[in-house]
Amino acid sequence: MFKRFFGGRSGLTNLALLAILLFAVLPLSLDIFRLNLVGKYLTYAFVALGLVVLWGKGGVLSLGQGVFFGLGGYCMAMFLKLEASDPISTKIQSTPGIPDFMDWNQLKALPAFWVPFKSLPFSLLAVVVVPSVVAFIVGLAMFKRRVGGVYFAIITQALALILSLGIDGNQGVTGGRNGITDLRTLWGWDIRAQSSQYILYFVTCFLLLATIVGLQWLLSGRMGKTLGAIRDREDRVRFSGYDVDLFKVSAFVLAAGIAGVGGALFVLQVGFISPSLVGIVPSIEMVIFAAVGGRHSLLGAVYGTLIVNTGKSLFSETFPQLWLFAMGGLFIAVVVLFPNGLAGIWDLARRQGWSKFVRAKAGTAAADAVGLASTLSANPAKEGKS
Amino acid sequence: MATALLAAGSAASLAAGPPTATVNTTGLAVTDDTVTVGQLHSATGTMAISETGSIQAEQLAIEQINEAGGILGRKIKIIVEDGASDWPTFAEKAKKLLVNDKVAAVFGCWTSASRKAVLPVFEKENGMLYYPTFYEGLEQSKNVIYTGQEATQQIIAGLDWMAKQKKAKTFYLIGSDYIWPRTSNKIARKHIENVLKGEVVGEEYYALGHTQFGSLINKIKLKKPDVIYAIVVGGSNVSFYKQLKAAGITGDKATLLTISVTEDEALGIGGENLVGFYSAMKYFQSLDNPNNKKFVEAFKKKYGDKAVIGDVTQAAYLGPWLWKLTVEKAGSFDIDKVAAASAGVEFKEAPEGYVRIHDSNHHLWSKLRIGQWSTDGQAKVLYESELIEPNPFPKGYQ
Numbered sequence: 001m002f003k004r005f006f007g008g009r010s011g012l013t014n015l016a017l018l019a020i021l022l023f024a025v026l027p028l029s030l031d032i033f034r035l036n037l038v039g040k041y042l043t044y045a046f047v048a049l050g051l052v053v054l055w056g057k058g059g060v061l062s063l064g065q066g067v068f069f070g071l072g073g074y075c076m077a078m079f080l081k082l083e084a085s086d087p088i089s090t091k092i093q094s095t096p097g098i099p100d101f102m103d104w105n106q107l108k109a110l111p112a113f114w115v116p117f118k119s120l121p122f123s124l125l126a127v128v129v130v131p132s133v134v135a136f137i138v139g140l141a142m143f144k145r146r147v148g149g150v151y152f153a154i155i156t157q158a159l160a161l162i163l164s165l166g167i168d169g170n171q172g173v174t175g176g177r178n179g180i181t182d183l184r185t186l187w188g189w190d191i192r193a194q195s196s197q198y199i200l201y202f203v204t205c206f207l208l209l210a211t212i213v214g215l216q217w218l219l220s221g222r223m224g225k226t227l228g229a230i231r232d233r234e235d236r237v238r239f240s241g242y243d244v245d246l247f248k249v250s251a252f253v254l255a256a257g258i259a260g261v262g263g264a265l266f267v268l269q270v271g272f273i274s275p276s277l278v279g280i281v282p283s284i285e286m287v288i289f290a291a292v293g294g295r296h297s298l299l300g301a302v303y304g305t306l307i308v309n310t311g312k313s314l315f316s317e318t319f320p321q322l323w324l325f326a327m328g329g330l331f332i333a334v335v336v337l338f339p340n341g342l343a344g345i346w347d348l349a350r351r352q353g354w355s356k357f358v359r360a361k362a363g364t365a366a367a368d369a370v371g372l373a374s375t376l377s378a379n380p381a382k383e384g385k386s
Numbered sequence: 387m388a389t390a391l392l393a394a395g396s397a398a399s400l401a402a403g404p405p406t407a408t409v410n411t412t413g414l415a416v417t418d419d420t421v422t423v424g425q426l427h428s429a430t431g432t433m434a435i436s437e438t439g440s441i442q443a444e445q446l447a448i449e450q451i452n453e454a455g456g457i458l459g460r461k462i463k464i465i466v467e468d469g470a471s472d473w474p475t476f477a478e479k480a481k482k483l484l485v486n487d488k489v490a491a492v493f494g495c496w497t498s499a500s501r502k503a504v505l506p507v508f509e510k511e512n513g514m515l516y517y518p519t520f521y522e523g524l525e526q527s528k529n530v531i532y533t534g535q536e537a538t539q540q541i542i543a544g545l546d547w548m549a550k551q552k553k554a555k556t557f558y559l560i561g562s563d564y565i566w567p568r569t570s571n572k573i574a575r576k577h578i579e580n581v582l583k584g585e586v587v588g589e590e591y592y593a594l595g596h597t598q599f600g601s602l603i604n605k606i607k608l609k610k611p612d613v614i615y616a617i618v619v620g621g622s623n624v625s626f627y628k629q630l631k632a633a634g635i636t637g638d639k640a641t642l643l644t645i646s647v648t649e650d651e652a653l654g655i656g657g658e659n660l661v662g663f664y665s666a667m668k669y670f671q672s673l674d675n676p677n678n679k680k681f682v683e684a685f686k687k688k689y690g691d692k693a694v695i696g697d698v699t700q701a702a703y704l705g706p707w708l709w710k711l712t713v714e715k716a717g718s719f720d721i722d723k724v725a726a727a728s729a730g731v732e733f734k735e736a737p738e739g740y741v742r743i744h745d746s747n748h749h750l751w752s753k754l755r756i757g758q759w760s761t762d763g764q765a766k767v768l769y770e771s772e773l774i775e776p777n778p779f780p781k782g783y784q
Contacts, residue, residue, distance in 0.1 A: 033485045037478065092779070104524050104569060165593055169563055177564040177594070178502040179473065192510050271506055274473050274499060313478070320429045320468035 004220045005213050014299050015212065022205040032194050039201040039269045041309040042208055044069075046262025048290040048301035049211055050255030055287070056295035057219055058251045059231030060148065064156030065259050065286050067163050068131035070278030072260025074167075074174075075130055076267040078114060079123035080183035080191075099180070105172035114173070120187055127264040128257045135256030139249040148234075148248075157280055164279035179274025183267065191268055204265045211258060212298050218254075219298075227251055292334050293341050300343025307342070403459020409718045415488040416719050421460045423448070423706075424467060424483035426494030426504070431471025432620075437496045439650055439699035440518050441466075442689050444493045447706035450684070457710050458719075465489060473503040480504040484511040490719045491516065493705045496698070498522060498566055505530065512721050516705030519698050520645070520668075522569035523778035528725050531708060532749045534701040535668050536778045537570045540645050543754040543771040544666030545577050548613050551769075552641055555584045558611035560602065560618060562646075563591040567617035570645065573783045574615060580782070587611050592618070597625040603633045614642040623651055627659040637662015637759070648696030652763040660759035669700040669738040670757045670765045681737035694763065700737050704750075707733055708743065740773070749776030 006012040026038055047065045055061045087096040093103040098110050116122045138159060142152055167174045175181070183191070190196060218224060226247055229237045238244045267273050276282070293304020311330060315323035338345050403409075406418050415422035425444055427437040448462045456462060465487050467479040476495065483489045484507065491514045495501045498521050508515050508529040515530045523536035548554045557578050561567025571589060578584045587609045590602060606614060614635075618626045623646070630636070642663040649671050652660055671682060671694060681703065686693055708731060713719055716727035731743045742751045751773045757765025 031486070033481060036481075040474075040478075101565070104522075104565065106572070169593060171563075171565060171568070178499045181502045182506045184506075192506070270474055270477060272473075272477070272503060274503070276473050276499075316468050316470065316475075317479075317482070320466045323468065324430050324470075 005217045007216050007220065011216070015209070018212075018299055018302065019205075019209055022209070023202070027198070027201070032197055035201055036197050036269060037309075037313060038306070039197070039204050040266060041306050042204050042302075043262040043266040043269065044286060044289060044309065045208060045302045045305040046211065046265070047255075047259045047286045048293065048305045049208075049215060049298055050258040051287060051290040052295055052298050052301045053215060053219065053227070054251045054255040055290065056297070056301075057224055057231065058227040058248060060248055060251065061153045061287070062156040062252070062255070062283075063153045063280070063287060064158075064160040064283050065255065066278050066280075066283035067156075067160050068135060068256035068259035069263040069266070069282070069286070070163065070273065070275070071131040071134060072127045072263030073267045073273040073277065074180070074263075075117070075123055075126040075260070076264035077180040077183060077273040078117040079120060080186060080267065081180050082110075082114065082118050083186070084182060084184045099175070100182075101175045101178065101180075102172060107172050111173045124264075127260050131256040131260035131263075132253045135253045136249060139252040140245075143245040143248045143252075146245075157283065160278065160280045160283045164275040167275040167278065175274070177275060179272055179276070181272040181274075183271045186268065192271060197269065200265070200269050204269070207261065207265070208302065211261075212302070215298055223247070223250070288331060291341055292331065294343025294346075296340060297343030297347075300341055300346075303342055403456075404717070409458055410490075410720065411718070412720050412722075413488060414490045414719050414721075416460065416490060419460055420463050421457060421719060422463045422465060422487060422489050423709075424465050424487060424489040424492040424494070426467050426469055426476065426479055426483060426492055427496060428471040428500075429466075429468040433469075433471040433496055433500075435654075436620075436650065436698075439694075439696060440494075440496060440702035442693075443685070443695075443699045443703035444706055446685060446688055447703045449688075451706055451710050457713050458717075462706070469494070469500055473499050476500040477503045477507055480507045480513070480515075481511065484508070484513040489513070490713075490721075491709050491724075493518075493702065493709075495519070498564075501525075501530075514709070514721050514724055516709060518702035518705060520701070522566040523780070524569065526747050526749075526778050528748070529721070530748060531705070531728060531743065532776075532778075533704045533708065534698060535752060535754070535774075536749055536776050537566075537573050538777050538780045538783065539668070539752065539754060539774045540666055541570055541573050542577055543774060544643060544645065544664075544756060545574060545582060545615075547666075547756055547769050548641070548643055548664075549582045549584065552612060554612035554641065555582075556587045556609070556611045557584060557613045557615050558587055558606055558609060559589040560614065560616045561591050562594050562596070562617065562619045562622060564594065567591065567619070567646075570617055571615070573780065576783045584612075592622065594620055594622065596622050599626050599629045603629060603635065606635065607633070612641060614640060616642060616644040617646045618644075619646050623647065624655050627655045627663075631659050643756075647759075648698065649694040649763060649765070650696035650699070652759060652765075653694055657759060657761040657763035660763075661761055663759050664768075665757050665759065665765060666754055667697040667757065668752045668754055669695075669697045670755060670767055671695045672757070672764050672767060673738065673755070674767075675737075675739060677735050677739065678737040704733060704736055704741065707735070708741075712743075742773075744776050747776060747778055749778060751775060 006015055027035060047069050081099045085099045090096045095103055095108050168177050226242060230244055230247060234244060289305040289308050290301045292308050294300030312327060315326045406416055410416040427441050428434050448464060452461050467483060469476040469479055483492055493516045495504060495517050496519050501517055513529060516533055517530055518533050520534040520540055559571040559574060561571050575586050578586055588605060643666060645666050647665045648667060685695055711733060712724050712728050712731050715731060716723040728743050728748060729745045733741050744751060753773055754771040755767050756769040757767050759765050
């Protein structure tokens, strides 16, 4: 049982290192502004964890995970916005008591689908359930028809475009391009205060580690083994009598639900959500986080997310005009030299010893690289990021 | 405390400014000879092309202020941050500038979405933002000075002119699908129907980035409106005007008024596709007054002869100057004092002519001009209004 949850002794050591980093090293060494940023990055890590299950284990690449992150975020934001729009603080509006953007769009009453989001338990449930249901419907429709590989990736990408355009185009009920902004309190608790930001950071870390342990358990069992088999030889698994589609749908739903939790935590820490977090570019970025960290490793995905985002913040602060080139260079280097990401480097180095590893690496890298580089060839979009 | 006062005192005698302890009581990044401000625009991403002009104008203004001796004896230092056309990034960088760098003012943002993203940060951390873009209104904050026009300033006088000069009765409203065009057209419709007693014969919205306007053009041809009122933005603009021209809807045959084309956009669209159409703006590069001549000359000297200056670029140039005048009026860099002293601050050397900050709503009193485009991408100014009072929450227009 121990082995299944933590991945044996070395797995436990690695997990403990991450826990120490998140719970002790970072909070003690960073000021609240930076810590809050790390908290924000960690919410993307939920998406990356989902991708490890779906893409790393199951071999199904989704370029639309931003959809589920966004849906979770919007569910949370709708509750917070309703709480911030009480009749007293919105009394200058023509219709007090509804969110400000609805008033600007001449809505006179709250749309019906907003009403349930007045309830916190409902909203929290929706954070997981809404993305999962969408993933279930899309997944079932795709996988039952044997749509896979590149075609699946394209359809998920279209999904991301549809949702972000849909939000854009219905600004009266969604807040449109500006998104849902100016969120203040959660059940009367000021989420913008410094103390709340500390608490939300630790809640995020705790949920993240719990998710890792849970996924570790799941992946080391039959689910993980079957997913791996599907990835390597789908038809053999199918002919052996397994319902391949159902396994893929489950992985997709799982990844979506986890992404939704990340989205909700993002909203709590950043204080707003907008369609720019739902669309194609963020969805691809999230794949990059997983790729840099190592798509086969849960912990790798977390480190990848942290490193890429820290790099993004630091580079962009230091070189406001040039930072995108630095980021582009980093991705190319990782993809070409280390196709299994940072986790791949770590594993290989530990097995071979560092000096031998460095020598061996130079020779094999180029050959290994071609495979992943072609999977990721959609990623140059990142350089033109908007 | 004694040493701090002593140091401040000696610096005051050097820099001829008042001591730091008296002009900065809240721990902003103000030393005896410098004051630090932030600049937060998109240097990368889809918005970079639009925001570059604002970045340049703000830097020019700050350079000129420094050459003239700075503010309260202190030179301005700039920390530049890139919002990367990404709203969460804007919020992150705004927080960094206010919390970590403790800047005394921020000049930045362009789109409404980026402003909406940073607004809670400025209000929570108590910072001062100078926002340059003409926008939809419906907002007012102690922590923001809006140096561009809000919707009513840009719309009403323009429509009045059309009704008077062109005897226009029917209007076709077109916009990109987001809050600014929608709010603007809402105001336009109310004004057309209630005040001008005219008729809106069509109102249509297209997603940002939309490039196929064929069906719209057919509808326009069918309805034959007196005025096409267009608020199309970004990349869509280029296709929109090219397709209009290809369909034979040109300046000599139809009347088109837009509030979304400045010299910057004209550069991308091409003057030949705009000839004869009208823009309603508070500023055009061709404005003939001594302030503007000086400004255009300085801008071209710094950024090259080919540089063009649009409405927002000029509004961005006002930001640092208005801040300087306000700080000098307040005698302090403290945010609360600057916010309070903003009311009634006048800037007589503005390239657009005289501007003044409104007594209560932090927007500017400004004039509206109608310009007619020519092939070289410059507009000829045909009309200039009186100073118009900013009214971000217009009664009867909502």
